[in-house]
Amino acid sequence: MTNKIDPCTLVLFGASGNLARVKLYPGLFRLDLLGRLPDDLKIIGVGRQIVDLDAWRADIKSMLDTKFKKGYDQAVFERFIARNFYHANPPTDPDAFSKLKATLSDESVFPQNLAYFLSVRPVDFAPVVESLANVGLTQEDKYWRRVVIEKPFGTDLPSAKTLQAAITKHLKESQIYRIDHYLGKSALQNILLQRFTNTVLEPIWNNQYIDHVQITNTEMLGVGDRTQFYDSTGALRDMLQSHILQTLALTAMEQPKDLTPEGVRDAKIKLLEEIRPIPVSELEKHAFRAQYAAGNINGEQVPGYLDELGNKDSVVETYAALKLFIDNPRWKGVPFYIRTAKRLHEADTRISIRFKKAPLQINDQDQNWLIIGIQPRECIKLEVQSKIPGLDIQTRTIQLDAANRWESDDSVDAYEALLLNLMQGDNSNYLHISEAEAQWRLVDPVVKAWAEDKRPVHQYPAGSRDPLESKVIFEAEDQFWRYSIELGGDK
Numbered sequence: 498m499t500n501k502i503d504p505c506t507l508v509l510f511g512a513s514g515n516l517a518r519v520k521l522y523p524g525l526f527r528l529d530l531l532g533r534l535p536d537d538l539k540i541i542g543v544g545r546q547i548v549d550l551d552a553w554r555a556d557i558k559s560m561l562d563t564k565f566k567k568g569y570d571q572a573v574f575e576r577f578i579a580r581n582f583y584h585a586n587p588p589t590d591p592d593a594f595s596k597l598k599a600t601l602s603d604e605s606v607f608p609q610n611l612a613y614f615l616s617v618r619p620v621d622f623a624p625v626v627e628s629l630a631n632v633g634l635t636q637e638d639k640y641w642r643r644v645v646i647e648k649p650f651g652t653d654l655p656s657a658k659t660l661q662a663a664i665t666k667h668l669k670e671s672q673i674y675r676i677d678h679y680l681g682k683s684a685l686q687n688i689l690l691q692r693f694t695n696t697v698l699e700p701i702w703n704n705q706y707i708d709h710v711q712i713t714n715t716e717m718l719g720v721g722d723r724t725q726f727y728d729s730t731g732a733l734r735d736m737l738q739s740h741i742l743q744t745l746a747l748t749a750m751e752q753p754k755d756l757t758p759e760g761v762r763d764a765k766i767k768l769l770e771e772i773r774p775i776p777v778s779e780l781e782k783h784a785f786r787a788q789y790a791a792g793n794i795n796g797e798q799v800p801g802y803l804d805e806l807g808n809k810d811s812v813v814e815t816y817a818a819l820k821l822f823i824d825n826p827r828w829k830g831v832p833f834y835i836r837t838a839k840r841l842h843e844a845d846t847r848i849s850i851r852f853k854k855a856p857l858q859i860n861d862q863d864q865n866w867l868i869i870g871i872q873p874r875e876c877i878k879l880e881v882q883s884k885i886p887g888l889d890i891q892t893r894t895i896q897l898d899a900a901n902r903w904e905s906d907d908s909v910d911a912y913e914a915l916l917l918n919l920m921q922g923d924n925s926n927y928l929h930i931s932e933a934e935a936q937w938r939l940v941d942p943v944v945k946a947w948a949e950d951k952r953p954v955h956q957y958p959a960g961s962r963d964p965l966e967s968k969v970i971f972e973a974e975d976q977f978w979r980y981s982i983e984l985g986g987d988k
């Protein structure tokens with residue numbers, strides 16, 4: 498299904514920042530290479546520095562050269578570069594937005610449907626919207642006006658509500674595109690399709706057959722040069738509140754009434770609102786946090802989080818795990834364990850579903866797992882018990898393992914997909930305010946309790962598996978963290 502794109506101008510605030518350089522400009526160029534940009538699309542980068550057009554276009558070329566090391570099609574490059582303009586918005590200039598309006602009003606250059614991408618500091622989201630509105634640049638009459646707000650949308654429920662109140666003075670919900678870049682990943686979009694376009698999955702997707710679900714994102718990377726940002730955020734807010742809860746919503750939601758943006762988002766909102774609040778009085782049975790200590794990643798010695806931060810007193814987690822229950826008939830009694838970590842032994846994002854024990858058990862350990870791999874490998878695996886050929890009655894686990902991605906498939910970056918959706922006016926892969934709020938409502942009490950608890954946080958050596966102590970959140974003795982282990986035997 499492809500949607501038509503109206504002629505439009507993309508206005509990229511924060512155009513020389515890291516996201517724009519690494520994702521947005523290369524992403525737009527890739528869309529141009531794929532022939533997915535309308536002929537009359539224009540892109541205007543907005544930044545604080547004064548840069549002339551030639552220098553700006555040379556800078557864009559350097560962004561593309563860095564990304565596309567093997568070279569690219571020159572004709573498309575010429576077309577792409579001619580789409581690009583620059584506007585300086587120095588913060589000290591009180592007329593900066595009137596000047597932007599004057600620039601954009603040249604209809605012979607800029608199509609009047611305007612999409613603003615705010616790749617700026619979160620504190621600037623509301624002021625930029627307000628300044629655009631003050632000069633009449635958010636008003637929709639003959640033309641549409643859309644605003645992309647980068648993650649995070651607030652840092653807790655009250656700040657999300659404050660931001661929402663500030664921007665909805667000027668924008669309707671349909672004009673607001675809140676990013677969670679995981680929703681731009683094809684592997685996440687596939688969850689919904691794989692669940693509901695196959696007859697075999699839906700009948701077993703409930704508490705009658707499922708013992709528990711694990712949604713996992715682990716990285717081998719550390720916090721890198723983002724120590725200050727990370728220390729004011731932590732794993733729970735950085736990853737679980739957003740990407741992982743969205744993955745859970747897609748995994749557990751009911752079938753949407755249709756695939757329209759409203760249909761999909763309504764189904765997710767309903768699910769997110771059915772997640773039972775985490776009981777803070779019993780937090781230790783429901784939530785676990787830890788920090789990475791010095792260790793070894795791929796044979797290289799790496800420092801611990803506190804050393805990188807230069808503050809031994811921080812209790813901010815680089816590992817967070819939660820146990821959640823969903824209060825609806827489908828999922829009553831089924832724990833959902835969600836976890837994320839930096840510097841674990843493997844970088845892997847997946848959904849692991851363990852089924853209940855079969856009536857006939859040859860080995861105590863026999864279990865069926867269904868694993869949906871999100872990254873690095875996009876796959877679906879089913880583990881089943883099978884007789885070991887021979888004279889004895891013995892079983893072993895075998896895997897039905899299918900790649901969701903074939904070598905010949907296009908690899909589209911999440912931001913490319915989201916930019917295209919933005920121009921198409923399709924916000925199904927962007928967050929509705931009710932999703933953002935439900936997600937904050939769920940994690941806020943844990944964030945608060947953890948911030949107040951100043952006891953030293955559990956440490957795990959970089960490159961290790963989950964800290965053993967994290968098992969306290971399991972409901973049953975026979976539950977354990979599932980890794981992306983390949984089974985032995987013939988492949």
Ligand code: BG6
Pocket residue numbers: 648716735736
């Ligand atoms: C970002 C987080 O939102 O997602 C980062 O701020 C994290 O800490 C990143 O590393 C992971 O994204 P991806 O697409 O690499 O899995």
